Amino acid sequence: MAEKNTINAHLLEIQRMSTEDGPGIRTTIFLKGCTLHCSWCHNPESISPKPQLQWLQTNCMGCQLCVAACPNNTLSYVDNQIIIDRDICEACGICVEECPTGALEIMGQAISVDEVVQEVLKDKAYFEKSNGGITVSGGEPTMQADFVAEFLKRMKENGIHTALDTCGMIPPFAYEKILPYTDLLLYDLKEIDSVKHRKFTGNPNEKIFNNLLTISEWMKIHGKPGELWIRTPIIPDATDTEENIAGIGKFIAENNLQPNRWELCAFNNLCNDKYLRLGTRWIFEKYDLLEEEKLNHLTEVAKKSCGINDKRVLWTGSAKTKETKISKRGNEPQPVNYCRITGLPEEE
Ligand code: SF4
Ligand code: SF4
Structure with missing residues (x-):
């Protein structure tokens, strides 16, 4: 074997x-x-080498089962938000198992x-x-x-x-x-x-x-x-x-x-939400x-x-076009205000 x-x-x-x-x-x-x-x-x-707990607000229904489940009293529910005390969270995942809606996730x-x-x-x-x-x-x-x-x-x-x-x-x-x-x-x-x-x-x-x-x-x-x-x-x-x-x-x-x-x-x-989570x-x-x-x-x-x-x-990625608000892609005007250039450079 x-x-x-x-x-x-x-x-x-x-x-x-x-x-x-x-x-x-x-x-x-x-x-x-x-x-x-x-x-x-x-x-x-x-950035951190360690696993981290994250909370996805849009998935949360506020049941607080996670708060009750945590053996370390790491979580609290304040103003419709789950607050994670990151100094004591061990990323054990018990709360993730308990959450019925997938609003908690261990990253890593x-x-x-x-x-x-x-x-x-x-x-x-x-x-x-x-x-x-x-x-x-x-x-x-x-x-x-x-x-x-x-x-x-x-x-x-x-x-x-x-x-x-x-x-x-x-x-x-x-x-x-x-x-x-x-x-x-x-x-x-x-x-x-x-x-x-x-x-x-x-x-x-x-x-x-x-x-x-x-x-x-x-x-x-x-x-x-x-x-x-x-x-x-x-x-x-x-x-x-x-x-x-x-x-x-x-x-x-x-x-x-x-x-x-x-x-x-x-x-x-595009990464704003990652910070909020x-x-x-x-x-x-x-x-x-x-x-x-x-x-x-x-x-x-x-x-x-x-x-x-x-x-x-x-250059690669997305950018705003000036005034025209027309994408560079294709011949027809596109209803977007950015263009995107990716892919390989032209052949030499
Ligand atoms: S991952 Fe573990 S320690 Fe962290 S909040 Fe959830 S149950 Fe508590
Ligand atoms: S168990 Fe899940 S849905 Fe319930 S409060 Fe905690 S994160 Fe929100």
Whole structure:
């Protein structure tokens, strides 16, 4: 009988049919725990490595069975709201079992490599038809390097394209375990000014930028991963400045990094509810999508500064169009006030 693999991970979720984390249709494995704490984080439930209880107000009918069930007196019901004392909640899940409407949920679970492999292989036909594959994301997946290395190795044994999505704040030696089984590296460079970087993410940026130089040398020697995409989140009143984009572009040019793609990822405001479910507020809750014009302008700044083929530089995500309130998609005017650009850069 084959020996069962016992490496476990703290898994947040497995998301299917993703088109934003690499080429084709992908299944993205989100792990819990992050080395940064970005103020705009779109997956706040992934930051803590521990399981967390969340409450979905729209599902709650106020029966208070959960309050009575908790052995730690963690929950209270005030003004039609379930209040969770997160200092004492052990995420044991007893209240979740008791809730009749599914309004409580534990985010995060321990899962083995075997279990994730089994789950992901169900999607192999989609990968083959779309030239897609799997992406490991987070949180910061390299915090669980042994799990990620083993999982990616198993994916390669099954002929599946692999991508690693990292914030670059990587524990020492983690990349040497993981990169041999990685086809595509998605690497975030968020902010060129280290003081601002610390303000936005909780850490200065030197280690992240230096890690990319080390990895880039490693890639030249080992030929793996075959592709590098640099990604920069464009966040209003934070990273959305010409200075930042030109500065990152200069770093790319001066170090001759030659990524296959530099992607400016447009801010979106879809994660408000995730913060509310965790009992907190998102500081970007009042911000709207960025103007398409601004994203086009920053993309031009990026193209001029980075010394790589123009066709490899693009913005992705959603944006507001100006005045016309017409989507760029198709020839007919569309009744929406945003446009969406995703997908691969044009062929060179
Ligand atoms: S998860 Fe456990 S400790 Fe936390 S509120 Fe529910 S029953 Fe109480
Ligand atoms: S048991 Fe569920 S439905 Fe009832 S109060 Fe608690 S969260 Fe709401």
